[in-house]
Amino acid sequence: MIPEKIEKYIVKYVSKSATSKDLDKLIKWIENPNNKLLFKDYLKDHYAIMFSINDPDAKEVTRKVLDEIRTEKNRMRRNRFVKGFKYAAVAVLFIAVGYFMQLDGDKPQMDTLKPEKKITLQLEDGTVKIIDENQTTEILGANGQVMGLQTGKQLSYDNSVSVDKLVYNTLTVPFGKRFNLVLSDGTNVHLNAGTSLKYPVKFINGLDRKVFINGEAYFDVVKDKKHPFIVNADELDIRVLGTQFNISSYPEDKHINTVLVEGSVSIFDTQENDGNEPQVLKPEQLGSWSKTNKQITVSKTDIEQHVAWREGRLILDEVPFNDILKKLERQYDVTFSNAYTALESREFTARFDIEDIHQVMRSLSEAATFTYTINNKQILINH
Template structure:
């Protein structure tokens, strides 16, 4: 198979040999061997060392979109880059009916942070690494360093193009938008946003989950967050917003400045919109579609950014949802009487075992672990 891989890289492989290679690659252990072999080659092969994996991927993707003949496209000068794409993606793409099908189906572990580009391509983000964000034209529009993804405002595009960043349970991540606005994303959250804000248009993003926004002020271009059934409109301020699909409320907590809140199907009207003041929370009840405003405990609503959990008279059923997101676990609660019991607690560096022990001592229940599943019994 090493001989076939060499032919693959040198563009001397035959169609029958290519078919043999793709069948061999269907086994996960062979994919690992393939990746290891390519990495070994890159240590001694100058040509492989000089290739920019990101640009290679962009070029291959663009080529795939332009041709209807998948075998021909590999023979039109892209065959070496196609091998590098395997390496770059960590062998994360498979073909539904074989290596040369036209439709690519990404198979990505749901525990990974992912970035969906405007063309539908999905990139896996390693929060310990670094990478570039490249658009369909091969232009670098942003970069990732560790736990933050930053976008440039130097892009030449004048049309809206969206990326979607998704953070799984158990992780947090930051994104700095092209206008300098910093968004902290909590576990189980996705944010859809333009890679560049266009002059003359509102700065609108779409949230599913929880995020803390530190918005750069621009009086000519309001910043609007759409979450479920409401819009939050600001010019420049800091606020926390929670809109998980399974929650009964969509909450906006204002830290500083002011925000305007109005229904998604309404046009913004300064005279009729709900204005929130610092230190208050606006809650949209998803059942009756009503918005209520009350004083807020800022520390409780923003503790998640430092990995902390502060609970102040919170129902146990809602606590379990928070724990699932923060620790990437699943609960089976066989003690239903606990669901509507309220708890007050603070956790900082405790792991999930310590957290559950604390609650079990307080509420007198037992629990067992089954991998990432936690079973609660009376």
């Protein structure tokens, strides 16, 4: 049986939170001949993708994993100035994907999946404009003055425009896409797939800087002590002065999650009238508000698994299968039908970097031993 301390090193490596010292200890433990079999069995039990129907040589897979851990340790030593979640690592699942791609060149026949939905901008008067990510377009106000400029995948608003009342725009990003928004105060907002954000084209002096989100976004808020920045998500308000944080508030999810990267935020339940104090987060903490019991819980978390989506990556740490499907639907703009109900409550740990939906489905099917078919954007999972 693997010691609990060693198991933590393995999990930290997979979730990309291991330090150089952690990797040193993990390598030393694996290199002991008595531990190689334990390590192989652990991989088989927790990362079944490595030992699926093709049954590759366990020694070869173990060697590849060990080589990758050494490579990551050396990379970290060369990049000591890189802090927090910004360093790169290769997860066990990613290695396995590449390994299976080499073992078997045959792929299921699948239609090419291409996102067709467009990013839209709704103006104050209800007019909806299509955002073309390949063009540069001026955003005009009701009186014809230029309020902002859209260049490629970023929309920036001008703080010098003259506005005497709050005028709202709503930016909507469909499944399969991401977009960047710079508000009039300079606050930078990264919008994830399936997200809608309502915001003033210019913040008004003397009023709070308040925006409304449905979906997920990463906020890098410009500090302004006189004008607190407030993000409203359903029945929740997140209040800040200047900080970086991620909020996930999709309608289909059971929780609204706020992860603080740096600075400080306060979380308020907007429906509470009994004098409850707000929850204040510290960096590397997750504030999770339950839509069922209306309670906020705070816990320590690994930042990167919550913000990796900004680079198109998915980091999953013991995530239920149904939740994985939701994330894949958003990221790849597909729809799942799961006929294998026994999978719903099973949890998986995995990492996907640059894989397309074909590679992702191939990996998941080998890990969980299911079959699937893809018809256009519809994916059916069978036993």
